[in-house]
Amino acid sequence: MSSLLRMGAIIGKEIRQLSRDRLTFGMIIGIPLLQILLFGYAINLDVRHLRAGVADQATTQLSRQLIADVEASQVVDIVARARTAGELEDMMRRGEITVGIVIPADFERRVREATRPAAQLLVDGSDPTVANIAMRLAQMRFELRKVGVERPSTVFEVRTYYNPERRSAVQIVPALIGVILTLTMVLFTSVAVVRERERGNLELLITTPIRNLELMIGKIIPYIVIGLIQVTIILLVGWYLFDVPVRGSVVDLYQGSLLFIAASLSLGLMLSTFAKTQFQAMQLAFLAFLPQLLLSGFMFPFDGMPPLAQRIGRLLPLTHFIAIVRGVVLRGAALEELMPNVRALGIFFLITMTLATLRFRKRLD
Amino acid sequence: MSDAAIVAAGLTRTFGKLIAVDSVDLTIPKGKIYGFLGPNGSGKTTTIRMLCGLLKPSAGSARVFGMELPRDAEKVRPRIGYMTQKFSLYEDLTVRENLEFMGRIYSMRRRRRRQRIESNLARYALDDRQRQRAGTLSGGQKQRLALAAVTLHEPELLLLDEPTSAVDPQSRRDFWDGLFELAEGGTTILVSTHFMDEAERCHRLAILAEGRLVAEGVPRELSSNIDAVVLEVETDRPRRARAALRSVGFVRAVTQIGARLHVMVETGTDDPEAQVRAVLKSGGVAGIVERVSANLEDVFVAATGFDGDVALPAADGSAGADESGAGSDEVHP
Numbered sequence: 211m212s213s214l215l216r217m218g219a220i221i222g223k224e225i226r227q228l229s230r231d232r233l234t235f236g237m238i239i240g241i242p243l244l245q246i247l248l249f250g251y252a253i254n255l256d257v258r259h260l261r262a263g264v265a266d267q268a269t270t271q272l273s274r275q276l277i278a279d280v281e282a283s284q285v286v287d288i289v290a291r292a293r294t295a296g297e298l299e300d301m302m303r304r305g306e307i308t309v310g311i312v313i314p315a316d317f318e319r320r321v322r323e324a325t326r327p328a329a330q331l332l333v334d335g336s337d338p339t340v341a342n343i344a345m346r347l348a349q350m351r352f353e354l355r356k357v358g359v360e361r362p363s364t365v366f367e368v369r370t371y372y373n374p375e376r377r378s379a380v381q382i383v384p385a386l387i388g389v390i391l392t393l394t395m396v397l398f399t400s401v402a403v404v405r406e407r408e409r410g411n412l413e414l415l416i417t418t419p420i421r422n423l424e425l426m427i428g429k430i431i432p433y434i435v436i437g438l439i440q441v442t443i444i445l446l447v448g449w450y451l452f453d454v455p456v457r458g459s460v461v462d463l464y465q466g467s468l469l470f471i472a473a474s475l476s477l478g479l480m481l482s483t484f485a486k487t488q489f490q491a492m493q494l495a496f497l498a499f500l501p502q503l504l505l506s507g508f509m510f511p512f513d514g515m516p517p518l519a520q521r522i523g524r525l526l527p528l529t530h531f532i533a534i535v536r537g538v539v540l541r542g543a544a545l546e547e548l549m550p551n552v553r554a555l556g557i558f559f560l561i562t563m564t565l566a567t568l569r570f571r572k573r574l575d
Numbered sequence: 576m577s578d579a580a581i582v583a584a585g586l587t588r589t590f591g592k593l594i595a596v597d598s599v600d601l602t603i604p605k606g607k608i609y610g611f612l613g614p615n616g617s618g619k620t621t622t623i624r625m626l627c628g629l630l631k632p633s634a635g636s637a638r639v640f641g642m643e644l645p646r647d648a649e650k651v652r653p654r655i656g657y658m659t660q661k662f663s664l665y666e667d668l669t670v671r672e673n674l675e676f677m678g679r680i681y682s683m684r685r686r687r688r689r690q691r692i693e694s695n696l697a698r699y700a701l702d703d704r705q706r707q708r709a710g711t712l713s714g715g716q717k718q719r720l721a722l723a724a725v726t727l728h729e730p731e732l733l734l735l736d737e738p739t740s741a742v743d744p745q746s747r748r749d750f751w752d753g754l755f756e757l758a759e760g761g762t763t764i765l766v767s768t769h770f771m772d773e774a775e776r777c778h779r780l781a782i783l784a785e786g787r788l789v790a791e792g793v794p795r796e797l798s799s800n801i802d803a804v805v806l807e808v809e810t811d812r813p814r815r816a817r818a819a820l821r822s823v824g825f826v827r828a829v830t831q832i833g834a835r836l837h838v839m840v841e842t843g844t845d846d847p848e849a850q851v852r853a854v855l856k857s858g859g860v861a862g863i864v865e866r867v868s869a870n871l872e873d874v875f876v877a878a879t880g881f882d883g884d885v886a887l888p889a890a891d892g893s894a895g896a897d898e899s900g901a902g903s904d905e906v907h908p
């Protein structure tokens with residue numbers, strides 16, 4: 211009861227202070243909005259009229275129909291003709307085209323065999339926007355029925371040049387939840403504790419009967435709520451602007467997010483025990499952010515990373531959250547199917563929370 | 576020693592090479608106002624921090640209510656209230672919110688919390704400021720709020736670190752009236768100060784200089800037991816008189832207080848008035864010399880040897896050694 215009272219005092223105070231701190235409050239809403247718009251916009255840029263070259267080795271009615279359909283989509287303008295894929299590659303290297311379409315001589319036969327790609331799309335992956343736009347092209351189901359062909363799968367096999375990893379808003383937005391939470395949650399908590407130290411509030415606070423754990427829990431609960439608000443903002447914007455669906459259960463998604471938020475907050479608390487000034491706290495938060503950004507599978511596909519990087523990556527909460535969020539949002543997985551990741555987050559939370567509580571001294575020396 | 580709130584023995588604290596507090600022995604009786612008098616940097620804050628378990632002594636021991644610090648700090652905490660030198664409540668919370676917060680932190684139940692908050696708001700004249708952010712209060716109001724906050728849970732022991740350093744003289748007097756009221760109610764109060772007039776009002780006093788406890792006792796006794804003769808010189812050329820007097824062997828210290836000088840002379844000096852007059856005369860300064868009883872400042876000077884060459888700035892850094900000597904009741908001359 212006393213314990214609850216004391217914890218409640220911290221929570222209430224923290225919320226009051228937050229609601230009065232316009233800058234922080236703005237960051238809570240602003241950072242996720244800005245990030246998702248920046249990322250999403252870059253991805254979603256409705257670029258049309260990409261310069262394309264065609265190597266039509268089939269020259270049948272069907273192949274001409276395909277080229278016409280592609281042009282009709284306005285995604286590409288066919289500016290060059292070539293005989294071979296090699297010629298298209300040369301043009302791409304010279305920057306004359308960004309997309310190449312190769313229709314092989316046996317196109318007619320391939321179209322009818324759903325197991326094999328019928329044609330090839332060569333994509334200049336050095337420009338991520340192009341890569342993503344071309345990807346849309348690849349996903350288009352062309353109206354080949356008109357010419358009497360029934361094909362359940364897409365026509366093109368895509369070969370992305372210079373950037374073998376394929377990205378899309380759908381992939382990025384869910385992972386972006388994790389990146390934004392990592393950035394804001396760690397920063398907010400570590401700064402929240404250090405600010406009290408800097409302003410001298412801590413000297414008073416630590417002479418009161420408040421216990422370490424009460425203080426720690428009191429500090430993170432308000433930010434858990436804020437984290438969940440951020441998740442909601444990103445999901446809503448992602449869904450509204452970029453058509454990112456939530457295929458799995460929303461409850462699972464929020465549960466996973468809750469765990470990840472707690473893990474990030476306790477990491478922030480732990481960092482705060484090492485920092486003397488808000489500036490140091492920010493530097494530490496940034497230091498914790500970088501490896502997570504790079505090694506979590508957000509920037510580079512996790513499976514493609516060297517073993518050492520993977521091993522480090524598995525120690526980071528963002529890695530596991532990205533696995534969870536992609537699983538739930540994109541693959542419709544249930545949380546139970548992602549138990550290893552859930553467990554990893556839980557363990558991370560417990561360890562950092564314990565360390566933070568043990569390291570926090572109710573003393574000044 | 577059940578009537579002692581605080582007992583410290585050989586209390587020492589170093590920061591690297593600096594000895595901030597140097598083997599201090601203290602016994603602070605219950606229900607009294609006990610003063611720490613000393614200039615800036617003399618170790619008042621460091622001592623108080625050790626006495627509430629915030630700093631670990633480098634050597635020696637501190638016991639509060641018989642409990643060893645910092646080991647038993649958690650047991651002591653509910654029974655003490657610590658007012659930090661720097662305002663440490665939340666500037667972005669209102670007066671009332673700060674008090675609410677402190678009430679909850681001390682696990683006070685709703686009814687008692689309400690009651691105590693109302694009574695302290697009234698007692699410290701903060702009624703009409705309840706909804707004002709603490710950061711926008713004046714120095715005196717902040718200090719009253721801080722006192723209202725640390726006394727909310729009715730602690731048995733109050734540790735007040737230079738509570739009046741940022742307030743005007745009238746507020747200081749009011750503040751001290753409040754302290755006497757609390758002491759009458761049985762609260763033990765340890766208060767540090769660099770104001771002579773405040774030190775004089777304490778029941779007991781410890782004088783600190785450079786981390787050492789140089790004198791301890793009842794203020795009046797400290798003054799009457801001083802091991803020196805104090806002469807007061809009234810002159811219109813105090814600077815010159817001072818220079819002349821300081822070069823004489825039997826003069827221990829010369830302190831300027833406004834237009835007057837306090838000249839401390841070794842006990843056992845033959846007819847000190849006549850000798851001082853002679854010194855002044857040969858220095859070409861006219862002045863009236865008379866023997867006076869020592870005040871606390873003289874006690875301080877006698878105990879520390881500081882007589883004004885070293886400027887002892889006040890906590891707020893505003894005062895130095897200025898010729899006008901306006902702040903006559905502060906430690907620094």
Ligand SMILES: Nc1ncnc2c1ncn2[C@@H]1O[C@H](COP(=O)(O)OP(=O)(O)O)[C@@H](O)[C@H]1O
Nearest residue numbers: 590593595613614615616617618619620621622
């Ligand atoms: N945390 C600290 N680190 C290093 N030196 C300190 C620290 N705290 C105090 N000091 C030094 O210890 C001495 C005593 O300081 P303090 O106790 O604050 O004196 P006072 O409160 O009487 O002004 C000063 O010289 C001060 O600079």
Ligand SMILES: [Mg+2]
Nearest residue numbers: 619620660737
């Ligand atoms: Mg001090």
